[in-house]
Each structure stands twice: as structure tokens, then as C-alpha cells.
Amino acid sequence: MTTVQVSTPGGAYPIHVGAGRLDRLAESIPADATAIAVVTNPKVAALYGDRVRDALAATGKQVFFIELPDGEAFKDWQTLNLIFDALLQNRLDRKAVLVALGGGVIGDMCGFAAASYMRGIRFVQVPTTLLAQVDSSVGGKTAINHPLGKNMIGAFYQPIAVEIDTDVLTTLPxxxxxxxxxxxxxxxxxxxxxxxxxxxxxxxxxxxxxxxxxxxxxxxxxxxxxxxxxxxxxxxxxxxxxxxxxxxxxxxxxxxxxxxxxxxxxxxxxxxxxxxxxxxxxxxxxxxxxxxxxxxxxxxxxxxxxxxxxxxxxxxxxxxxxxxxxxxxxxxxxxxxxxxxxxxxxxxxxxxxxxxxxxxxx
Structure with a gap:
């Protein structure tokens, strides 16, 4: 494993790069977390959901999964609200942690939800596409699309960690x-x-x-x-x-x-x-x-x-x-x-x- 450090006014955090990082996600969850909500899509959940759930179970925290429809076409207000609905229905508080498990669409929407829910809660990026690993998961840009423009509604909001598992790339087309x-x-x-x-x-x-x-x-x-x-x-x-x-x-x-x-x-x-x-x-x-x-x-x-x-x-x-x-x-x-x-x-x-x-x- 290698570690790249990011330091910004909005927060400093590590990027961990290596094989098998999915199995060590518990290391990036703060000890005071009250619950963990994993935001993903059905395709990624089918591949890695059980493995991620098992890894996060080591924290002893309650783990929820929120599945969003897959694709850039769903990167909008309606889909974003599915995250808020689940967080509120499960009564997650300000010490809850979101985990973005997926590509750039999931990472952007999960990050925007984290920036907005209760005016800001912590989140971890777990990018599962190469593009998300080298770009959208790093730097704190979060957003949704508008019919008139891409990524025009969002916030700068840094994760507390980025976990890049190089093994997941083998499942990509x-x-x-x-x-x-x-x-x-x-x-x-x-x-x-x-x-x-x-x-x-x-x-x-x-x-x-x-x-x-x-x-x-x-x-x-x-x-x-x-x-x-x-x-x-x-x-x-x-x-x-x-x-x-x-x-x-x-x-x-x-x-x-x-x-x-x-x-x-x-x-x-x-x-x-x-x-x-x-x-x-x-x-x-x-x-x-x-x-x-x-x-x-x-x-x-x-x-x-x-x-x-x-x-x-x-x-x-x-x-x-x-x-x-x-x-x-x-x-x-x-x-x-x-x-x-x-x-x-x-x-x-x-x-x-x-x-x-x-x-x-x-």
C-alpha cells in the first residue's frame, strides 16, 4: 500500500492505494461514529456489498446500505433525495459517516449529501472505477447535474479518507x-x-x-x-x-x-x-x-x-x-x-x- 496525503483548508486526509483495501475499510471510520451509511448502486452492491458490509462490521457500528439507480442520467435532485430520505428514516445523526462505494456519480452525490445533511457530516470515498480513483474521489468536488449544465449544483466538501482498492478494476469493462x-x-x-x-x-x-x-x-x-x-x-x-x-x-x-x-x-x-x-x-x-x-x-x-x-x-x-x-x-x-x-x-x-x-x- 502507498499513501498520498491531501492537505486543504477544508481538511487533510489520506489516500490509500493498494490491493485489498476494501477489506480494511474499518480503519477509515472514526471511533466516535454512531452509524455508517454506504451509498452505492445495485451493480456495485452485487459485486462488493457483502465484502464491504463484513469489513465495516469490524467497527461495531450499525451499517445501512442505500442503493441508487446506476448511471449519469440519475445524477439529479430526485436521486439525491433518496439519500436524504434514507438518512432521515433511519435517524442518522451528525456523527454518522457516509461511505461512497462506486464510481464518480456515486461519489459526487454521496459527497453532496454529506455536505448538506445536518449542514455537514463525515464521509469516506471508496471509488470503484479507474476514473473515480484518479479524479473525482480526490479534491472534494461534489455535485449533481442540471438539465442545462453538468455539475452546476454542488459544494466543495472534503472526505475524511479515500480508499482505493486496485483489485476492483479487474471487474470493469x-x-x-x-x-x-x-x-x-x-x-x-x-x-x-x-x-x-x-x-x-x-x-x-x-x-x-x-x-x-x-x-x-x-x-x-x-x-x-x-x-x-x-x-x-x-x-x-x-x-x-x-x-x-x-x-x-x-x-x-x-x-x-x-x-x-x-x-x-x-x-x-x-x-x-x-x-x-x-x-x-x-x-x-x-x-x-x-x-x-x-x-x-x-x-x-x-x-x-x-x-x-x-x-x-x-x-x-x-x-x-x-x-x-x-x-x-x-x-x-x-x-x-x-x-x-x-x-x-x-x-x-x-x-x-x-x-x-x-x-x-x-
Whole structure:
């Protein structure tokens, strides 16, 4: 097991990465907890529910399970209320602890419920998808979607621990692994050029979940995200670079309907578009654009965006948390390993959004 430490004004906590961490969840439950509520979905519960229940029984606390419908399409107010209903019906108090057992949707909703219930109770992240392990479980972003925009309603609220069991990845379909790897390679693009090079060299091992490769990828991704979040918990500046590719990606998810593309697939494609935009506005070399596109393709993510129409693209992107005063702001790369946030000329954006001209920067 390795441990990555996160330290923010909202709380300091460990990220434990290793095989068999599901069996040691009791270690992350505070001694004064009065009850434990595990928030999950039927698919994850069928795989790991009994194992998690047995692990948490070692605390001597009462353990409840709350199952939510599976999928991004259910990341909304109605589903969030199912958590509150169960907490109130079982009379859980302020010393109860929530456990988010699932992917990013479960983690985001459980975290938002923890931030809101009785004005804030403790929770533990137990991510079961690669994408959640390297991204959404770390940093305290919690949210639900609105029909007009993804993750627009939520709170910054840190967990008390993140437990990453690398064994659970073996039950994921290949498409989910690819989606998670999109967030892994993102860290190399925006912060660590050497890590990008490492991902290029080890892409085959990452896709097949070679134990040493995938464990290092998770550990390094968490280290890099912790580094950014510790400096800027509430995304007032530096943390915005973690959204590289996300302005395009969120537009894809909203435009096609939540769940049509996986979040990581949309982000992977969005990173290619953001690289093309960087070439037009920041001087990113065409060789670097091609390297990014090739790596996104090699991890198994789409590199060709859906044809939504330029006006629709811009309409969807206007509902983005980086938009200020009506101006779209994008995360851009002057070079691989460095990122900045800025406004771009409309002409450059239009070129990226028009399929015929975007291919010129690919």
C-alpha cells in the first residue's frame, strides 16, 4: 500500500492505494461514529456489498446500505433525495459517516449529501472505477447535474479518507478503463511532461491493468491532483487547469444526453479539441497535438467529436463554470506539461468546432 496525503483548508486526509483495501475499510471510520451509511448502486452492491458490509462490521457500528439507480442520467435532485430520505428514516445523526462505494456519480452525490445533511457530516470515498480513483474521489468536488449544465449544483466538501482498492478494476469493462485513462494522461499534459512520456511508453500495460503500471499511474495521478488541490481548494485559480478538455467534454455529454458517452470518453475527445485550440492560440506544436491525439486514441477513447453544429457547441459551452462575464475561458497548453487558462478568439474556436478545418491541426 502507498499513501498520498491531501492537505486543504477544508481538511487533510489520506489516500490509500493498494490491493485489498476494501477489506480494511474499518480503519477509515472514526471511533466516535454512531452509524455508517454506504451509498452505492445495485451493480456495485452485487459485486462488493457483502465484502464491504463484513469489513465495516469490524467497527461495531450499525451499517445501512442505500442503493441508487446506476448511471449519469440519475445524477439529479430526485436521486439525491433518496439519500436524504434514507438518512432521515433511519435517524442518522451528525456523527454518522457516509461511505461512497462506486464510481464518480456515486461519489459526487454521496459527497453532496454529506455536505448538506445536518449542514455537514463525515464521509469516506471508496471509488470503484479507474476514473473515480484518479479524479473525482480526490479534491472534494461534489455535485449533481442540471438539465442545462453538468455539475452546476454542488459544494466543495472534503472526505475524511479515500480508499482505493486496485483489485476492483479487474471487474470493469474495457470501455471504463479507457475512460479512466483519459484522466490519467491529462495530468501529464497539464503538469508533468515526464509522466506524459511514461504514459506513452506504458500504454499497453495500462490498458491491460498490468499491476505495477496501473498502481503507479493511480498513485502519480493522485499525487499531482493533491498538489494542485492543496494550493487551490475552491478553484479560484490554479485548480482550473484540471479541467483541461472538460469544456468541450461537458458540451459533448450535455449535447448527446448524459450517459451516451462516458465522462472520460468525452474528456478524451475534448482534450484533442483543446490541443487543437492550443495550437491555434498558444503555439503548441503540431507534433504535440499529434502526440496527444495518438495517445488518446491508443487508450481507446474517441478522437473525433460529434457533429453538434457550431452554434449548439457554443450554446452548450456557455454553461461552464469557467465562463466569466459571458466570456468562455479555456484550459490551454503552450506545451505538453504546462497549462494556462484564457479567452480565445472566436475565429480560432470556430475552426476547432468545424470538422473540416479542425483536421488541419490534427
Amino acid at each position: 474495457a470501455r471504463e478503463i479507457s475512460a479512466g485513462l483519459a484522466e490519467v494522461i491529462k495530468y501529464g499534459m497539464i503538469i508533468d511532461a515526464k509522466f506524459f512520456d511514461w504514459c506513452v511508453a506504458n500504454v499497453a500495460g495500462l490498458r491491460t491493468l498490468e499491476p505495477q503500471a496501473i498502481t503507479y499511474a493511480i498513485q502519480r495521478s493522485c499525487e499531482l491532483k493533491a498538489q494542485v488541490v492543496s494550493q487551490d481548494e475552491r478553484e479560484s485559480g490554479l485548480r482550473a487547469i484540471l479541467n483541461f478538455g472538460h469544456t468541450f467534454g461537458h458540451a459533448i455529454e450535455s449535447g448527446l444526453g448524459y450517459g451516451e458517452w462516458l465522462h472520460g470518453e468525452a474528456v478524451g475527445c475534448g482534450m484533442v479539441q483543446a490541443a487543437q485550440l492550443s495550437a491555434l492560440t498558444q503555439g503548441l506544436s503540431l507534433q504535440s497535438v499529434r502526440r496527444i491525439r495518438t495517445l488518446v486514441q491508443e487508450i481507446g477513447c474517441p478522437v473525433n467529436p460529434p457533429e453538434l453544429g457550431t452554434e449548439r457547441w457554443i450554446e452548450l459551452m456557455q454553461v461552464d463554470k469557467k465562463t466569466e462575464g459571458g466570456q468562455l475561458r479555456f484550459v490551454l497548453l503552450p506545451e505538453i506539461g504546462q497549462a494556462c487558462v484564457g479567452v480565445v478568439p472566436q475565429e480560432a474556436l470556430s475552426k476547432v468546432l468545424e470538422p473540416d478545418t479542425a483536421s488541419a491541426t490534427a
